[in-house]
Amino acid sequence: MLGFNEAQVREQLTSAVALRPQIEELVDQLLDRGIDNVLLVGSGGTYAQAWPYEYLARRFSKLPIRAVISRELIESGDAWLGESTLAVFMSVSGTTEDVLLAIDYVKSKGATTVSFTGVPESPIAQKVDHTLTSAPKTWPFDPQLLLLVGRIMNVRGEFPGYESLADELAGLADAVIDAAKAAEPQASAFAEAHKDTDYHFLIGGGPLWGFTYLYSMCILEEMQWLRTTRVNSAEFFHGSLELLEEDTSVIVFQGEDETRPLTDRAETFAKRISKNVTVFDTRNYELKGFSPENRGLIAPIVLDAVMGRVSKHLERVRDHSLDLRRYYRVMDY
Structure with missing residues (x-):
């Protein structure tokens, strides 16, 4: 498989899931101390990775758990931020400037800080109160966030399915690697076509x-x-759909959660207009060992691996390195 390091992927996912005992112990301690709100603080991709867990908490928990942009938090503040706040930070390199500044900011307000990173000696890891370290370059951070938010809700009596989910995550690496392999033909074909x-x-x-x-x-x-x-599938019929034309490339990400009918609706309409709709659906992957109720929860992790194959093939056919930047970390801003 093009550019696929199976051993590295396995190590990263296994190390992330192996943090379960540490995460559970820390969550229990913090809740005992009176933590009553959680900020999932990120920048760019790490901010986006926090959204599913804010969404999960909105569905099940009365505890405020919010995803926030690191630099915006510094400028705007947050009414909940204080000594009873748990602020969680994620960084692959452990050096993201905006995240470092946000750690200083929330600590000045008395918050307890936790980081997930694969670099224990990094600035972010050194700044926080509690560092939970996985294998180098671990990505995505979804397993850690799923365990963290799931455990918080479970202890509060809001998420009884946590134990089965956490147990099933022991097989995450195998399930994700198998999905990546199964996705290879579609990924290659998509890249060639586009x-x-x-x-x-x-x-x-x-x-x-x-x-x-x-x-x-x-x-x-x-x-x-x-x-x-x-566009969010729930908002598909408000604005962006007017951009669709017969040859528009439409990419649909479909999961197995309660919002699937909304994405089905958007897909059906898109196919009425465009002849160029591609669907990446987690139902197409075996995900051995995961129960129906938990397949939807790991969908972001699965599609990250699936679309990672697409990215590698786009890099190949377009002769455009995934590491090439014009501005990000090249110019000051």
Whole structure:
């Protein structure tokens, strides 16, 4: 498989899931101390990765759990931020400037800070109160966030399915690697068909809205310099649909949660207009060991692996490195 390091993927996902005992112990301690709100603080892709867990908490918990943009938090503040706040930070490199500034800011307000990173000696890891370290370059952070938010709700009596979910996550690496392998033909075919496509319209909803935003912005725009429109499937009929034309490339991310009918509705309409609709659906992957109620919860992780195959093939056919930047970390701003 093109550019696929199975051993590395396995190590990263396994190490993330292996944090379960540490996460559970920390959550229990913090709730005992009176933590009554949680800020999931990120920047770019890490901010987008927090959205599914804010969404999950909105469905089940009365505890305020919010995803926030690091730099915006510094400028705007947050009414909940204080000594009873748990602020959670994610960074692959552990060096993201806006995140570092946000750690200083929330600590000045008395918040307890936690980081997820694969670099224990990094500035972010050194600044926070509690660092939970996985394998180097671990991505995505969804397993850690799923365990963290799931445990918080479980202890509060709001998420009885947590134990089965956490147990099933032990098989996450195998399920995700198998999905990536199964996706290879579709990924290669999509890239070949879209070698010269310069605009994509992306649709996703519920727990997959964050990934839709991430793939549109961080991959297609940042890493491939392509123009995109992204829309939540629940909001599909308010504005962006007017951009659809017969040849518009539409990418649909479909999961197995309660919002699936909304994405089905958007897909059905898109296919009435465009002859160029591609659907990436987690139902197409075995995900061995995961029960129906938990398949929807791991959908962002699965599609991250699936679309990772698409990204590698786009890099190949377009001869455009995924590491190439014009401005990000190249120019000061």
